[in-house]
Amino acid sequence: MDKISEEFSNSAFSATSFADKAVQRFIEVYEKLPKSGKPTAEEFTVLAGILLFQRSTGYMEVVSIATGTKCIGGSKLLAKGSVVHDSHAEILARRGLLIYLYETIKRTLKGEITMFKLGDNKLELSSDYEFHFFSSQLPCGDACIMPKDEDFEFIGMPVLTENQTTLKNKRKAENDISNINSKEPRLAPDIQRTGAKCLPHCEQDTREPGTKYHLLGQVRTKPGRGERTLSVSCSDKISKWINLGIQGSLLGILLKKPIYLKSIIIGGGVPYNQESLERALLLRNPNFKIENVPILEQSSVVFPYIKSNLRHRAGPASIVWVNLKESFTEVGTNGIRLGLSKKFLGDVKKSLQVSKYYTYNRFVQLLLLYKKETLKEMIGVESVQTIPYYEMKRKNKEYYDKWAVVKKDFFKTWTMKPDIWDFCASIQ
Numbered sequence: 161m162d163k164i165s166e167e168f169s170n171s172a173f174s175a176t177s178f179a180d181k182a183v184q185r186f187i188e189v190y191e192k193l194p195k196s197g198k199p200t201a202e203e204f205t206v207l208a209g210i211l212l213f214q215r216s217t218g219y220m221e222v223v224s225i226a227t228g229t230k231c232i233g234g235s236k237l238l239a240k241g242s243v244v245h246d247s248h249a250e251i252l253a254r255r256g257l258l259i260y261l262y263e264t265i266k267r268t269l270k271g272e273i274t275m276f277k278l279g280d281n282k283l284e285l286s287s288d289y290e291f292h293f294f295s296s297q298l299p300c301g302d303a304c305i306m307p308k309d310e311d312f313e314f315i316g317m318p319v320l321t322e323n324q325t326t327l328k329n330k331r332k333a334e335n336d337i338s339n340i341n342s343k344e345p346r347l348a349p350d351i352q353r354t355g356a357k358c359l360p361h362c363e364q365d366t367r368e369p370g371t372k373y374h375l376l377g378q379v380r381t382k383p384g385r386g387e388r389t390l391s392v393s394c395s396d397k398i399s400k401w402i403n404l405g406i407q408g409s410l411l412g413i414l415l416k417k418p419i420y421l422k423s424i425i426i427g428g429g430v431p432y433n434q435e436s437l438e439r440a441l442l443l444r445n446p447n448f449k450i451e452n453v454p455i456l457e458q459s460s461v462v463f464p465y466i467k468s469n470l471r472h473r474a475g476p477a478s479i480v481w482v483n484l485k486e487s488f489t490e491v492g493t494n495g496i497r498l499g500l501s502k503k504f505l506g507d508v509k510k511s512l513q514v515s516k517y518y519t520y521n522r523f524v525q526l527l528l529l530y531k532k533e534t535l536k537e538m539i540g541v542e543s544v545q546t547i548p549y550y551e552m553k554r555k556n557k558e559y560y561d562k563w564a565v566v567k568k569d570f571f572k573t574w575t576m577k578p579d580i581w582d583f584c585a586s587i588q
């Protein structure tokens with residue numbers, strides 16, 4: 161048992177110190193990664209990650225981390241699942257968790273570990289284990305709309321000088337928290353603004369000066385320059401995980417009940433507002449009771465590569481690291497492997513491991529460990545290799561029924577990418 165684990169077993173659970181120690185762990189893992197895909201001296205990035213905590217022993221382990229701030233446009237959608245559309249760190253860290261869980265379940269089915277209990281062919285995460293989520297800044301979208309904090313410039317956030325204003329306007333759409341504090345005293349109260357727009361078919365922001373600029377609690381698309389994306393903001397996606405579980409529909413097929421995050425920790429040195437975060441993540445559908453409400457808090461530990469005067473440009477690459485037996489790190493840019501030669505574009509086998517294509521392959525490989533009769537019982541068919549991705553997801557009727565209820569009052573405006581993913585797994 162390492163030092164931090166010992167401290168946890170010997171002392172009462174302290175949320176604040178837990179958050180700080182967790183963030184330190186994420187940063188340690190990040191620092192040990194190779195340079196490829198990391199921001200240069202002028203670039204910033206977002207770090208997100210997921211941590212496993214064992215209550216009985218105090219053992220904590222980083223399960224996955226990811227960096228990234230980019231999302232590609234709607235016209236680049238590919239039905240083969242080979243391109244990663246949404247490379248925001250939070251989304252990639254969750255994909256990393258899924259890969260970790262597939263691996264863990266495989267080992268459980270082989271009788272190697274006991275993190276999941278198996279009963280009636282369905283798996284259940286032991287109540288001794290918790291998953292904690294981290295992001296070095298507030299998730300893009302609704303959570304970023306909050307009152308401006310005049311003092312913020314003193315704790316490490318960039319303060320723009322006048323000649324940087326033009327630059328700021330140019331980047332306005334690129335960065336989520338774009339309207340950064342200026343040194344001049346303000347006469348009227350104002351809010352932080354987001355470049356994440358309301359969905360096209362919905363009511364739009366008023367853009368009136370001051371606090372009424374934005375509508376609150378709206379589903380928004382990812383902020384970004386150029387062509388609009390079809391991916392919704394991280395505030396929306398994380399809220400969906402809180403409502404339905406972070407396992408998603410595919411993995412849910414194998415589980416007795418959803419896996420809920422125990423806490424969501426935001427890094428230090430960035431704007432933070434408890435009320436905005438609660439609104440964005442917990443209160444989107446006031447008529448739906450969230451089964452396990454996560455703790456939302458800010459750590460005082462600062463990820464060193466957040467946006468600042470020096471680091472004013474978003475790094476183009478994304479890194480994903482997953483805690484598997486065999487080392488797993490991959491670097492992507494524009495949704496494909498960094499440095500992938502043009503002649504391999506469109507070759508699904510060269511996709512990122514976090515792409516839909518490969519995560520679905522891993523899932524189907526997991527299904528193949530089950531007996532045919534069990535598969536028939538779980539998903540209605542014995543042969544799983546001919547089932548396309550979109551169809552397999554819908555085998556989890558319970559998940560989609562619940563999603564329909566969650567969406568009914570509020571998320572009904574959730575953007576729907578056309579359901580084009582008709583690819584099947586290709587297992588050798």
Ligand SMILES: [Zn+2]
Nearest residue numbers: 248299300394
């Ligand atoms: Zn985001």
